[in-house]
Amino acid sequence: MYRGFQxxxxxxxxxxxxxxxxxxxxxxxxxxxxxxxxxxxxxxxGDMAVYFITSxxxxxxxxxxxxxxxxxxxxxxxxxxxxxSLFPIYSHEDLKRVLNTPDPSxxxxxLMLLQYIASLSNYPGQIVGLQPANDYPVLCAKNRAETDxxxxxxxxxxxxxxxxxxxxxxxxxxxxxxxxxxxKAEQSGAxxxxxxxxxxxxxxxxxxxxxxxxxxxxxxxxxIRIDEVEHTNKIDDEILAKIRQSRFLVADFTGQRHxxxxxxxxxxxLGRTVIWICSKSDFADVHFDTxxxxxxxxxxxxxxxxxxxxxxxxxxxxxxxPT
Ligand SMILES: [Zn+2]
Numbered sequence: 001m002y003r004g005f006q007x008x009x010x011x012x013x014x015x016x017x018x019x020x021x022x023x024x025x026x027x028x029x030x031x032x033x034x035x036x037x038x039x040x041x042x043x044x045x046g047d048m049a050v051y052f053i054t055s056x057x058x059x060x061x062x063x064x065x066x067x068x069x070x071x072x073x074x075x076x077x078x079x080x081x082x083x084x085s086l087f088p089i090y091s092h093e094d095l096k097r098v099l100n101t102p103d104p105s106x107x108x109x110x111l112m113l114l115q116y117i118a119s120l121s122n123y124p125g126q127i128v129g130l131q132p133a134n135d136y137p138v139l140c141a142k143n144r145a146e147t148d149x150x151x152x153x154x155x156x157x158x159x160x161x162x163x164x165x166x167x168x169x170x171x172x173x174x175x176x177x178x179x180x181x182x183x184k185a186e187q188s189g190a191x192x193x194x195x196x197x198x199x200x201x202x203x204x205x206x207x208x209x210x211x212x213x214x215x216x217x218x219x220x221x222x223x224i225r226i227d228e229v230e231h232t233n234k235i236d237d238e239i240l241a242k243i244r245q246s247r248f249l250v251a252d253f254t255g256q257r258h259x260x261x262x263x264x265x266x267x268x269x270l271g272r273t274v275i276w277i278c279s280k281s282d283f284a285d286v287h288f289d290t291x292x293x294x295x296x297x298x299x300x301x302x303x304x305x306x307x308x309x310x311x312x313x314x315x316x317x318x319x320x321x322p323t
Contacts, residue, residue, distance in 0.1 A: 016040055017053045018067045021134075032089045038134050040068045041075025044089040052092035063099055068137035070098045073269035076119065076138060094262045097236055104140050111185055112139040113150050114159055115271060117174055118182055127163070129171045154178070193320050195312070196246040197225040198263035200255030208279070211301040212250055215308035220319025221247070240266065248273040248316060250308065253295075254282045275311055277304065 014026045016037040025036040034044045045053065056064050104112065116138045120128040132147040141147045151170050155162040159178035163171050174182075195216040199205060209225065216223040224242050243249060243266055251264040251274055264274050276295040283297050296311060298304035312319075 017045075017050055017057075018064050018071070019137075020057075037071075039072065039137060041072040041137075043071040043074070045095070046089055046091050049090050049092040049095055052095055062142075065137065065140070065142045066099050066101065066103070067095060069140040070101075070265070070269065072137035074265050076116065090261070091258050094258055097262060100236060101240060109139045109141065110150055110154060110157075110159075111181075113147075114154060114174070114178055114182060115185075117160060117172060118179075121174060124176075124179055125173060127171050127173050129165055129169055131169060192245060192247040193220075193222045194224045194242075194246040195219075195221040195319075196243050196249040196263070196267070197223055197252075198249055198260045199225075199252035200257045200260065202255065205252075205254065207301050208252065208254065208304065211305040212252065212277075212308060215305045216250070216312065217321075218305070218309045219312040219316075220321050221312065221316075222319075222321060239263065243267055244270065246272075248275060248312070250275045250277060252277050252279075254279040256282070256285055273315055275308065275315070277308060 014023050015021065016023050016026075016035055016039065017033075019037065019039045021037055021039045023035050023037045025034070027034040032044050032046045033050050034042075036042045053064065053067065056067075116135070117128060117130070120130075130147075130151065132144040132151065136143055136147040139147065139150060141150065148170070151160075151162060151172065154160045155172070158175055159181055160172040160174050163173075165171050197209065197212050197216070199209060199212070213223040213225070224246055226239050226242060243263060246267075249264060249267040249272070251260050251267075253260055253276065264276075267274050278295055278297055280297050280299045283295070296304070296307050298307065
Protein backbone atom coordinates (compact mmCIF):
# COMPACT_ATOMS: atom_id res chain seq x y z
CA MET A 1 0.00 0.00 0.00
CA TYR A 2 2.98 2.34 0.41
CA ARG A 3 4.56 1.60 -2.93
CA GLY A 4 3.02 4.69 -4.51
CA PHE A 5 4.93 6.90 -2.09
CA GLN A 6 8.13 5.03 -2.31
CA UNK A 7 8.56 4.81 -6.03
CA UNK A 8 8.14 8.52 -6.76
CA UNK A 9 11.53 9.57 -5.59
CA UNK A 10 13.35 6.32 -5.09
CA UNK A 11 13.26 4.59 -8.44
CA UNK A 12 14.44 7.01 -11.11
CA UNK A 13 17.96 7.56 -9.80
CA UNK A 14 20.62 5.39 -8.27
CA UNK A 15 21.18 7.60 -5.27
CA UNK A 16 21.16 6.46 -1.68
CA UNK A 17 17.98 7.67 0.04
CA UNK A 18 19.92 8.21 3.28
CA UNK A 19 23.00 10.21 2.21
CA UNK A 20 22.32 10.92 -1.50
CA UNK A 21 25.66 9.47 -2.63
CA UNK A 22 25.62 7.63 -5.93
CA UNK A 23 25.15 3.94 -5.15
CA UNK A 24 27.06 1.16 -6.76
CA UNK A 25 23.87 -0.92 -6.63
CA UNK A 26 20.24 -0.16 -6.02
CA UNK A 27 17.59 -2.82 -6.46
CA UNK A 28 13.87 -2.34 -6.08
CA UNK A 29 12.23 -5.58 -4.98
CA UNK A 30 8.60 -6.26 -4.15
CA UNK A 31 8.21 -4.70 -0.72
CA UNK A 32 11.76 -3.48 -0.17
CA UNK A 33 14.81 -1.78 -1.65
CA UNK A 34 18.36 -3.07 -1.45
CA UNK A 35 21.25 -0.62 -1.57
CA UNK A 36 25.03 -0.71 -1.69
CA UNK A 37 26.28 2.77 -0.88
CA UNK A 38 29.93 3.91 -0.66
CA UNK A 39 29.03 5.83 2.50
CA UNK A 40 26.31 3.80 4.25
CA UNK A 41 27.50 0.35 3.18
CA UNK A 42 24.96 -2.34 2.39
CA UNK A 43 21.41 -2.40 3.64
CA UNK A 44 17.81 -3.28 2.78
CA UNK A 45 14.83 -1.21 3.80
CA GLY A 46 11.12 -1.96 3.50
CA ASP A 47 8.99 0.33 1.35
CA MET A 48 7.61 2.16 4.38
CA ALA A 49 11.16 2.58 5.71
CA VAL A 50 12.34 4.11 2.41
CA TYR A 51 9.41 6.50 2.52
CA PHE A 52 10.31 7.33 6.12
CA ILE A 53 13.94 8.05 5.12
CA THR A 54 12.82 10.26 2.24
CA SER A 55 10.56 12.23 4.56
CA UNK A 56 13.54 12.83 6.90
CA UNK A 57 15.37 14.60 4.10
CA UNK A 58 12.69 17.24 4.08
CA UNK A 59 13.34 18.10 7.73
CA UNK A 60 15.56 20.99 8.67
CA UNK A 61 17.83 19.19 11.10
CA UNK A 62 19.74 16.49 9.32
CA UNK A 63 19.71 13.42 11.52
CA UNK A 64 20.20 10.85 8.78
CA UNK A 65 23.91 10.51 9.68
CA UNK A 66 22.67 8.24 12.49
CA UNK A 67 21.17 5.89 9.91
CA UNK A 68 24.35 6.04 7.83
CA UNK A 69 26.31 5.11 10.95
CA UNK A 70 23.98 2.24 11.81
CA UNK A 71 24.06 0.73 8.32
CA UNK A 72 27.75 1.30 7.79
CA UNK A 73 28.85 -0.21 11.10
CA UNK A 74 26.90 -3.34 10.21
CA UNK A 75 28.70 -3.57 6.88
CA UNK A 76 32.11 -2.90 8.36
CA UNK A 77 32.11 -4.94 11.48
CA UNK A 78 29.81 -7.82 10.83
CA UNK A 79 30.09 -8.86 7.30
CA UNK A 80 33.35 -7.74 5.80
CA UNK A 81 33.51 -5.45 2.84
CA UNK A 82 33.33 -8.06 0.13
CA UNK A 83 30.42 -9.94 1.64
CA UNK A 84 27.03 -8.96 0.28
CA SER A 85 24.91 -11.84 1.51
CA LEU A 86 23.50 -10.42 4.73
CA PHE A 87 20.74 -7.90 4.16
CA PRO A 88 18.27 -7.66 7.02
CA ILE A 89 15.23 -5.72 5.83
CA TYR A 90 14.73 -2.81 8.21
CA SER A 91 11.30 -1.39 8.94
CA HIS A 92 10.58 2.25 9.64
CA GLU A 93 10.09 1.31 13.31
CA ASP A 94 13.67 0.03 13.41
CA LEU A 95 14.91 3.25 11.86
CA LYS A 96 12.98 5.34 14.38
CA ARG A 97 14.73 3.44 17.13
CA VAL A 98 18.11 4.12 15.54
CA LEU A 99 17.30 7.83 15.43
CA ASN A 100 16.38 7.75 19.13
CA THR A 101 19.77 6.28 20.06
CA PRO A 102 22.02 8.85 21.72
CA ASP A 103 25.18 9.78 19.82
CA PRO A 104 28.42 8.19 21.00
CA SER A 105 30.65 10.37 23.18
CA UNK A 106 33.81 11.97 21.78
CA UNK A 107 35.86 9.31 23.54
CA UNK A 108 33.77 6.56 21.93
CA UNK A 109 34.08 8.17 18.50
CA UNK A 110 37.87 8.32 18.83
CA LEU A 111 37.92 4.64 19.76
CA MET A 112 35.62 3.73 16.83
CA LEU A 113 37.95 5.52 14.44
CA LEU A 114 40.98 3.78 15.90
CA GLN A 115 39.20 0.41 15.63
CA TYR A 116 38.32 1.16 12.02
CA ILE A 117 41.94 1.95 11.15
CA ALA A 118 42.94 -1.29 12.90
CA SER A 119 40.42 -3.21 10.77
CA LEU A 120 42.09 -1.83 7.63
CA SER A 121 45.58 -2.76 8.88
CA ASN A 122 46.82 -6.18 7.88
CA TYR A 123 49.81 -5.86 10.21
CA PRO A 124 51.12 -3.33 12.76
CA GLY A 125 53.17 -0.69 10.99
CA GLN A 126 51.11 -0.74 7.79
CA ILE A 127 50.20 2.66 6.33
CA VAL A 128 46.48 2.69 5.52
CA GLY A 129 44.52 5.29 3.59
CA LEU A 130 41.32 6.89 4.85
CA GLN A 131 38.58 8.57 2.84
CA PRO A 132 36.91 10.95 5.32
CA ALA A 133 34.30 11.98 2.73
CA ASN A 134 33.06 8.38 2.60
CA ASP A 135 34.14 7.06 5.98
CA TYR A 136 32.49 9.54 8.36
CA PRO A 137 29.61 7.16 9.30
CA VAL A 138 32.12 4.66 10.70
CA LEU A 139 32.46 6.83 13.82
CA CYS A 140 28.98 8.40 13.73
CA ALA A 141 30.42 11.76 12.64
CA LYS A 142 28.16 14.21 10.82
CA ASN A 143 30.51 14.99 7.97
CA ARG A 144 34.05 15.02 6.65
CA ALA A 145 35.11 18.00 8.79
CA GLU A 146 34.21 16.22 12.02
CA THR A 147 36.08 13.12 10.86
CA ASP A 148 39.20 15.13 9.98
CA UNK A 149 39.05 16.61 13.46
CA UNK A 150 39.16 13.16 15.09
CA UNK A 151 41.96 11.96 12.79
CA UNK A 152 44.07 14.92 13.90
CA UNK A 153 43.09 14.31 17.55
CA UNK A 154 44.24 10.67 17.40
CA UNK A 155 47.50 11.93 15.92
CA UNK A 156 48.00 14.48 18.71
CA UNK A 157 47.21 11.84 21.32
CA UNK A 158 49.99 9.68 19.89
CA UNK A 159 47.64 6.87 18.83
CA UNK A 160 48.40 7.20 15.11
CA UNK A 161 50.95 8.84 12.81
CA UNK A 162 49.12 10.94 10.22
CA UNK A 163 50.40 11.60 6.71
CA UNK A 164 48.94 12.51 3.35
CA UNK A 165 48.57 10.69 0.06
CA UNK A 166 49.46 12.37 -3.22
CA UNK A 167 45.76 13.03 -3.69
CA UNK A 168 45.67 14.93 -0.39
CA UNK A 169 43.74 12.24 1.53
CA UNK A 170 44.96 11.30 5.00
CA UNK A 171 46.84 8.09 5.56
CA UNK A 172 47.93 6.77 8.90
CA UNK A 173 49.73 4.14 10.91
CA UNK A 174 48.70 2.98 14.35
CA UNK A 175 51.47 3.49 16.91
CA UNK A 176 52.44 1.04 19.66
CA UNK A 177 50.45 3.20 22.02
CA UNK A 178 47.43 2.96 19.72
CA UNK A 179 47.61 -0.84 19.62
CA UNK A 180 47.87 -0.94 23.41
CA UNK A 181 44.79 1.29 23.66
CA UNK A 182 42.87 -1.10 21.37
CA UNK A 183 43.89 -4.06 23.50
CA LYS A 184 42.71 -2.28 26.65
CA ALA A 185 39.33 -1.52 25.06
CA GLU A 186 38.89 -5.14 24.01
CA GLN A 187 39.65 -6.41 27.48
CA SER A 188 37.15 -4.09 29.15
CA GLY A 189 34.33 -5.70 27.12
CA ALA A 190 35.64 -9.13 28.00
CA UNK A 191 35.15 -8.45 31.69
CA UNK A 192 31.36 -8.42 31.45
CA UNK A 193 29.77 -11.68 32.58
CA UNK A 194 26.48 -10.85 30.80
CA UNK A 195 24.92 -12.59 27.81
CA UNK A 196 21.92 -10.74 26.33
CA UNK A 197 19.01 -12.77 24.94
CA UNK A 198 17.20 -11.31 21.91
CA UNK A 199 14.14 -13.33 20.95
CA UNK A 200 10.43 -13.33 20.23
CA UNK A 201 8.44 -12.38 23.34
CA UNK A 202 5.62 -14.87 23.11
CA UNK A 203 4.43 -17.54 25.57
CA UNK A 204 5.04 -20.24 22.94
CA UNK A 205 8.74 -19.41 23.18
CA UNK A 206 9.07 -19.94 26.95
CA UNK A 207 10.65 -23.42 26.71
CA UNK A 208 13.26 -22.03 24.29
CA UNK A 209 13.87 -19.04 26.55
CA UNK A 210 14.55 -21.39 29.47
CA UNK A 211 16.89 -23.51 27.34
CA UNK A 212 18.85 -20.44 26.25
CA UNK A 213 19.09 -19.21 29.85
CA UNK A 214 20.32 -22.61 31.03
CA UNK A 215 22.93 -22.74 28.27
CA UNK A 216 24.29 -19.29 29.16
CA UNK A 217 24.43 -20.19 32.89
CA UNK A 218 26.07 -23.56 32.16
CA UNK A 219 28.74 -21.73 30.13
CA UNK A 220 29.48 -19.53 33.17
CA UNK A 221 27.68 -16.30 32.17
CA UNK A 222 24.73 -14.28 33.42
CA UNK A 223 21.68 -14.33 31.10
CA ILE A 224 20.02 -10.93 30.58
CA ARG A 225 16.57 -10.71 29.07
CA ILE A 226 14.14 -7.85 29.20
CA ASP A 227 10.54 -8.94 29.34
CA GLU A 228 8.56 -6.45 27.40
CA VAL A 229 4.97 -6.08 26.44
CA GLU A 230 5.45 -3.51 23.74
CA HIS A 231 8.12 -1.22 22.48
CA THR A 232 8.27 2.22 24.00
CA ASN A 233 11.24 4.54 23.94
CA LYS A 234 11.81 3.96 27.62
CA ILE A 235 12.11 0.22 27.17
CA ASP A 236 14.29 0.72 24.11
CA ASP A 237 16.74 2.79 26.11
CA GLU A 238 16.85 0.09 28.75
CA ILE A 239 17.42 -2.59 26.13
CA LEU A 240 20.25 -0.67 24.47
CA ALA A 241 21.87 -0.02 27.86
CA LYS A 242 21.68 -3.72 28.74
CA ILE A 243 23.12 -4.74 25.38
CA ARG A 244 26.00 -2.30 25.88
CA GLN A 245 26.71 -3.96 29.24
CA SER A 246 26.79 -7.45 27.74
CA ARG A 247 29.75 -9.36 26.42
CA PHE A 248 27.75 -11.28 23.83
CA LEU A 249 24.22 -11.60 22.47
CA VAL A 250 22.19 -14.68 21.58
CA ALA A 251 19.78 -13.87 18.73
CA ASP A 252 16.93 -16.32 18.15
CA PHE A 253 15.32 -15.53 14.80
CA THR A 254 12.37 -17.85 15.36
CA GLY A 255 9.22 -15.83 14.69
CA GLN A 256 11.08 -13.25 12.57
CA ARG A 257 10.76 -10.39 15.02
CA HIS A 258 12.14 -7.06 13.89
CA UNK A 259 13.36 -6.31 17.39
CA UNK A 260 15.70 -9.32 17.23
CA UNK A 261 17.28 -8.17 13.95
CA UNK A 262 17.65 -4.71 15.43
CA UNK A 263 19.25 -5.87 18.68
CA UNK A 264 21.63 -8.21 16.85
CA UNK A 265 22.60 -5.37 14.50
CA UNK A 266 23.20 -3.05 17.44
CA UNK A 267 25.50 -5.59 19.11
CA UNK A 268 27.42 -6.17 15.87
CA UNK A 269 27.81 -2.41 15.64
CA LEU A 270 29.56 -2.52 19.04
CA GLY A 271 31.96 -5.06 17.57
CA ARG A 272 30.94 -7.86 19.94
CA THR A 273 29.89 -11.46 19.49
CA VAL A 274 26.42 -12.39 18.23
CA ILE A 275 25.45 -16.07 18.29
CA TRP A 276 22.74 -16.80 15.75
CA ILE A 277 20.11 -19.44 16.46
CA CYS A 278 16.78 -20.41 14.87
CA SER A 279 14.27 -23.24 15.12
CA LYS A 280 14.40 -25.63 12.18
CA SER A 281 10.77 -25.02 11.26
CA ASP A 282 11.39 -21.27 10.91
CA PHE A 283 14.81 -21.28 9.31
CA ALA A 284 13.55 -21.10 5.71
CA ASP A 285 11.82 -17.80 6.51
CA VAL A 286 14.85 -16.01 7.90
CA HIS A 287 15.21 -12.64 6.19
CA PHE A 288 18.70 -13.24 4.97
CA ASP A 289 21.21 -15.93 4.34
CA THR A 290 22.71 -16.72 7.73
CA UNK A 291 24.21 -20.05 6.70
CA UNK A 292 27.72 -18.68 6.56
CA UNK A 293 27.31 -17.30 10.07
CA UNK A 294 27.05 -20.82 11.35
CA UNK A 295 23.56 -20.50 12.78
CA UNK A 296 22.55 -23.09 15.35
CA UNK A 297 19.39 -24.55 13.79
CA UNK A 298 17.65 -26.51 16.55
CA UNK A 299 14.84 -29.06 16.58
CA UNK A 300 14.24 -29.29 20.33
CA UNK A 301 15.21 -27.58 23.57
CA UNK A 302 17.72 -30.24 24.71
CA UNK A 303 19.63 -29.90 21.46
CA UNK A 304 19.45 -26.11 21.71
CA UNK A 305 20.82 -26.02 25.24
CA UNK A 306 23.76 -28.34 24.55
CA UNK A 307 24.80 -26.79 21.26
CA UNK A 308 24.44 -23.22 22.48
CA UNK A 309 26.51 -23.88 25.61
CA UNK A 310 29.29 -25.44 23.52
CA UNK A 311 29.16 -22.61 21.01
CA UNK A 312 29.50 -19.95 23.73
CA UNK A 313 32.42 -21.80 25.30
CA UNK A 314 34.08 -22.32 21.93
CA UNK A 315 33.91 -18.63 20.97
CA UNK A 316 34.39 -16.91 24.35
CA UNK A 317 35.74 -19.56 26.68
CA UNK A 318 34.20 -20.54 29.99
CA UNK A 319 32.63 -17.53 31.73
CA UNK A 320 33.59 -16.10 35.13
CA UNK A 321 30.48 -17.26 37.04
CA PRO A 322 30.88 -20.68 38.74
CA THR A 323 28.28 -23.19 37.57
ZN1 LIG B 1 24.24 6.27 1.71
